[in-house]
Amino acid sequence: MKKKVVVIGGGITGLTAAFRLKQAGHEVTLFEAGDVAGGVIRSVERDGWLAECGPNTMLETSAAITRLVEDEDLGIADRRRDASPLGGTRFILKKGKPMMLPSSAAGFLKTELVSLSAKLALAAEPFRSRLSPDAAEESLADFVRRRLGQEFLDYAINPFVAGVYAGDPENLSVKFGFPKLYALEQKYGSMIKGQILGARQRRKEGRVTKDRAKQLSFDGGLQVLTDALANNLQGRLRLGNEVTSIGETEDGRWSIQSNKGVVVDFFDDVILALPAHRLATLIFPYSGEGKGAEQPLKALAEIVYPPVSSVVLGFRREQVEHSLNGFGTLNPEVEKVSTLGTLFTSSLFPERAPEDHVLLTTYVGGARSPELALRPEGERVELVLKDLAAIYGIKGDPVFQHSFLYKKAIPQYEVGYGKFLQTMEDFEAGHTGIYLAGHCRDGISLADSIVSGEKVAKKVLQPS
Ligand SMILES: Cc1cc2nc3c(=O)[nH]c(=O)nc-3n(C[C@H](O)[C@H](O)[C@H](O)COP(=O)(O)OP(=O)(O)OC[C@H]3O[C@@H](n4cnc5c(N)ncnc54)[C@H](O)[C@@H]3O)c2cc1C
Numbered sequence: 001m002k003k004k005v006v007v008i009g010g011g012i013t014g015l016t017a018a019f020r021l022k023q024a025g026h027e028v029t030l031f032e033a034g035d036v037a038g039g040v041i042r043s044v045e046r047d048g049w050l051a052e053c054g055p056n057t058m059l060e061t062s063a064a065i066t067r068l069v070e071d072e073d074l075g076i077a078d079r080r081r082d083a084s085p086l087g088g089t090r091f092i093l094k095k096g097k098p099m100m101l102p103s104s105a106a107g108f109l110k111t112e113l114v115s116l117s118a119k120l121a122l123a124a125e126p127f128r129s130r131l132s133p134d135a136a137e138e139s140l141a142d143f144v145r146r147r148l149g150q151e152f153l154d155y156a157i158n159p160f161v162a163g164v165y166a167g168d169p170e171n172l173s174v175k176f177g178f179p180k181l182y183a184l185e186q187k188y189g190s191m192i193k194g195q196i197l198g199a200r201q202r203r204k205e206g207r208v209t210k211d212r213a214k215q216l217s218f219d220g221g222l223q224v225l226t227d228a229l230a231n232n233l234q235g236r237l238r239l240g241n242e243v244t245s246i247g248e249t250e251d252g253r254w255s256i257q258s259n260k261g262v263v264v265d266f267f268d269d270v271i272l273a274l275p276a277h278r279l280a281t282l283i284f285p286y287s288g289e290g291k292g293a294e295q296p297l298k299a300l301a302e303i304v305y306p307p308v309s310s311v312v313l314g315f316r317r318e319q320v321e322h323s324l325n326g327f328g329t330l331n332p333e334v335e336k337v338s339t340l341g342t343l344f345t346s347s348l349f350p351e352r353a354p355e356d357h358v359l360l361t362t363y364v365g366g367a368r369s370p371e372l373a374l375r376p377e378g379e380r381v382e383l384v385l386k387d388l389a390a391i392y393g394i395k396g397d398p399v400f401q402h403s404f405l406y407k408k409a410i411p412q413y414e415v416g417y418g419k420f421l422q423t424m425e426d427f428e429a430g431h432t433g434i435y436l437a438g439h440c441r442d443g444i445s446l447a448d449s450i451v452s453g454e455k456v457a458k459k460v461l462q463p464s
Pocket of ligand 1: 008009010011012013014031032033034037038039040041053054055056057058059241242243244273274275278308310406409410437438439440443444445446447449
């Protein structure tokens with residue numbers, strides 16, 4: 001049966017869901033509050049430079065990503081660009097300078113990134129006992145301190161978490177923010193044992209292992225993907241429409257009201273692919289005795305979304321002392337610099353800077369220092385230039401500059417996040433035909449969002 005489906009939120013999650021439902025022959029309408037679709041994905045091309053405001057690369061950890069990128073209806077397969085193999089080299093800031101992250105066991109034994117006692121703690125990890133599943137929920141920091149010690153937390157986990165979540169490991173939940181890590185301890189009693197056995201199993205089954213997954217983008221940046229998805233929707237995309245309320249009809253369908261007025265259409269199914277703070281404000285004008293307008297998801301307003309600013313700067317090659325041969329550098333909090341880390345963008349994608357020039361993307365703010373992200377643009381750029389000069393030996397002013405601020409960037413899956421997931425589950429159970437998807441429910445990476453979009457489309461196609 002052909003269904004009438006409305007998708008609310010035109011980020012990568014909502015676009016993926018709408019695309020798959022349209023392909024399956026359903027009548028889909030997508031409401032997006034902004035003037036362009038794509039959500040946090042935004043690529044800017046100017047004077048031979050290409051800057052990403054938000055995400056830079058997508059890790060191809062799932063077949064769903066490959067399927068989407070190669071889908072003939074999108075026609076963008078030939079525009080795909082894989083990050084250069086240089087991306088396999090990563091740096092961590094130590095004593096003010098980028099130090100290479102070892103990529104092999106032999107390299108780890110030799111590295112000066114951590115001390116001998118930290119190396120011994122790693123060797124002892126498989127022999128540490130597992131935490132009982134009934135124990136109180138742990139933060140990522142407590143989990144790492146217990147299994148690997150403080151130095152690993154400071155020089156491996158803290159910078160990694162800044163790079164992925166712009167988050168603070170002291171607050172993030174290991175169970176909800178890093179479910180795979182949590183499962184490794186629960187299943188195998190050890191992260192290391194679990195990694196080795198799990199990778200062996202995945203190889204046996206022919207599945208992609210995370211360390212081998214490709215980092216990808218497109219010739220015009222990630223927006224190539226979201227633009228192609230949006231174009232595919234043709235007349236079914238309603239931009240500049242912020243949905244404010246959702247009402248139930250007597251025959252069990254749903255009507256949508258946006259800031260542009262009531263939509264006369266009624267929908268069989270509704271997909272909500274919104275940030276948590278926007279889900280929280282949605283009004284449901286329930287009818288029936290003793291009922292009135294409610295905001296059933298208002299508890300989600302408590303989910304923390306710290307601000308993050310990206311500062312993309314271009315330089316002439318000779319202005320930069322460092323080789324920049326790698327993916328980039330993550331900055332541990334204990335190093336006390338202002339920035340979270342820097343991607344060597346033109347090393348990953350050389351065509352993003354004019355010849356003999358380099359492009360760097362630096363992030364400021366996050367849970368570590370939200371106040372810095374909110375500083376005026378000129379001050380943010382100054383902070384970044386100061387760090388870049390000290391770390392990479394950069395001299396002089398940038399020849400290209402683009403900065404962007406996400407006031408609410410990435411949801412923090414903090415200790416206690418389970419109650420928010422439960423709120424979402426209860427809401428779905430009480431609202432037949434409405435589904436929740438996206439970064440505040442299914443994980444924060446682009447890969448997670450694409451998988452989430454596909455999953456929610458399948459739920460609409462085959463409701464349980
Ligand atoms: C700075 C930054 C860097 C990142 N870097 C990476 C990276 O390198 N790799 C990676 O894998 N991930 C990265 N991420 C994470 C990833 O980009 C996001 O998790 C993912 O894009 C989220 O997609 P989404 O569709 O779930 O949500 P969003 O992109 O937030 O989309 C939600 C959409 O809903 C719309 N909307 C909101 N309210 C309403 C309403 N009431 N009515 C209608 N529409 C509404 C919004 O305008 C928005 O377009 C990064 C995120 C940020 C912020």
